[in-house]
Amino acid sequence: MNIQTIDISTISAEKTLRQDYDYHKYKTKLNGLIYSFSELFEIVPKSKIALSQLNQQFRYCEISDIDKNGDVFPQILNFEERNLLQENYYKKIEKGDIISVQEDDILISKIRPNLKKYVRIIKENEDIYFTSAFIHLRAKMMPEILYYCFRSSFYDSLIAISRQGKGYPTLNENDLKLLKFDKIMIDLLFKNQKLIKSKIDSIEERVRELKKQLLNESIIIDNVFSQRFVFDYTKFSKLKKIKQFDCKQSDFSNNPDLRFSAKFHRNAGAFVMEQLNAITDKKIKHFISEPITLGASISPRDFDENGNAYYISMATIKTLEIELDDSQLISESYYKDNINKSVKPGDIIIARSGVAIGKTAFVKDDFDGIFADFTMRVRIDKNKCNPEFAYYYFRSSYFQYLIEIYKKGLQNQNIFPIVIQEFPMIDIPIEEQQCIVNEIKLQIKKQDKIKSKISELRAKIDEIIEETIIRGE
Template structure:
């Protein structure tokens, strides 16, 4: 095994305000020889300015780090404070707390969290009207902004990671760390000399990327479209009814539900409309297709985590993107997983988040026998029989099903919950397994087409990195 050894004087460590001792950081500092440009010579950090909620009095776009992909492309949320909904509630709450910044063309955004994922954004005329989370470091280049943006993704990348904070979890970056960056003067001068040629090549590639991005659709839109075509879901009328804030209710409407629900949200006409549409095509409920009762997951204590274990802890955070993401999952001890074996998952299980604004209602399908996991107490496990689990998973992702979660959940603020006894009573589409599979195939085919487009975009982005690297290596 190779071991990297570096000798650093204690005085060098003590001179750094936060007493950083990580190897990559000190290695980076010792290699800064020769002529350089300082960070402040190339960039400025844009100070955060307060954005009043009164400025957001109509529909607007907002983007968190999770809404940015590894290519730097943004998939913003469409928000409107007059039309708040369950799935986006977490966004509204963050904005109300001031987690929002405005940008201008040619700005650069660098993620403070996990900078190694390359979720860096270049602001263009296509996205300059989008608001972003303040979890990005907001930069403004003093020269050739487009080229310097791509340098962060290529020639500057190793340096950026070196000055990031490498904690026990994932790397993080702050503004003071970023100011430590130094840039080889010869390289910057070379890029500056060739910027016209480099930019023309980048612009040509970016034009093709823009054409491809116009073809991209959100997975939720694909799912809704297929279900709408197959079952006649009227999303136009549904959207219209959701906007209606005033409606009449009879006293019997309150007394006819088991727990005397009085909330306006529960009694909205949109909810009755969705129930009407589903009851017209099925008289079955989820409970009719369960192989066992829906169960809640297992609670956990800090001492139950251990990197020596074999099982993931499947929490709400690990399924927030509609699939189980092991990258963000903690490992539990063998003792814990053995004790909680009845709360483990197996292939074809569906895990549904039962709590928390922004995550409640989200589902993930366990699609592999190789996933060992204990699902969390704020999730529930749904096991079906005589039913296609992929079809169920896609149905649970439809706007209709998610709206049921929104109107049936209980609680105040972020402490909202929905329970198995409620979920099992939701309508379940009852069609032959063969038809279910046909619908699954159609959805997967459309998603595959989207993945192909994304792959082509990634290849084009990689060519831009190559253009910059080749210019530096050529040295002319």
């Protein structure tokens, strides 16, 4: 147990009355020769970006599009070609959640800074727009080296001044201004910056070559499905761009709920159905072991930090995997009362509402959890279909586009089990399904190896900086 004695006057002197141990421990260490935050950095003020500036294709990154190495995997957006999978990006941008950057800027995540999702802006990514959930910094000297210091020498200090909430740490601009930097260390890095930079540049060149081999998982999934079933994604992409087309009155009367939306009647949707129906006459309802089920609602009193079960919200599945979060632990009584909304390995959870509609996650591990009311559970009959095959099929561009055209609503759009169960489902032998799953996993594994190699190289940069400091020359 760590014990620290702090005067009440010290706590009261801090505007937000912070009482966390690491923060006060850090403040007591600020002795000796130091550089203040303002001597090394400035915080770049947010400037308004008009939507008229985004009148063609552009790149945009949220925190979730950054990995732990600080590499960016931007979304390619175009307001003229909005789609379901990226709708949440468009909505946030429309609300002003967007910043522009320039070369040598540094971005520090305000949410979970402990994950090291920090970005260094270089020529290759200075045209990317980013979410304003980053703190936007501009270094006044050796920006490349100071960026890597945030990932190594500055890291413990950064986490110490972060605010430790129940769920995860957060950081704000005022907190960041509290940082102090050892003057001897900074002067040492400044003295050796040419040598350090040359070593870093050599490693970064190798990293750039490896990054050229990286593919998004959705591209891998689409490639495997298109090769196996000869899906024509080129024609599909062209049809999606067509905004004006003619419809007969019978096109409206032939759907059960008289759908009039242009999106529902697009030629691209008819093309997807045509391609899928050419290879199967089965629907999802033919492959489920029980009806597709909506999740359970929850109130604040149902959460219990000492609980053993989790609430699987839409935020939990935003990365297309189940991410268990200790801030989402629920009480034993709530879990027992909603046991019919629990999950087990092999279940597929699909977001059915809001901007995340269509996002799909696969339950790999055995744990106690209740899925949220804005999601639905698809439980596949394992004797008829491989659940992992269904999961990857649900993540394909064709399936996601069906969700996009069949969803309903003005403000809050929804899609329901009665609709999902009628979507086409590819019907091939389970052995062939497994081959497709194996191929997708193999391609993803290759990508993971590349990412692992990049992590190793980036770790060497941290070592270069630490060795310079330890050597003291």
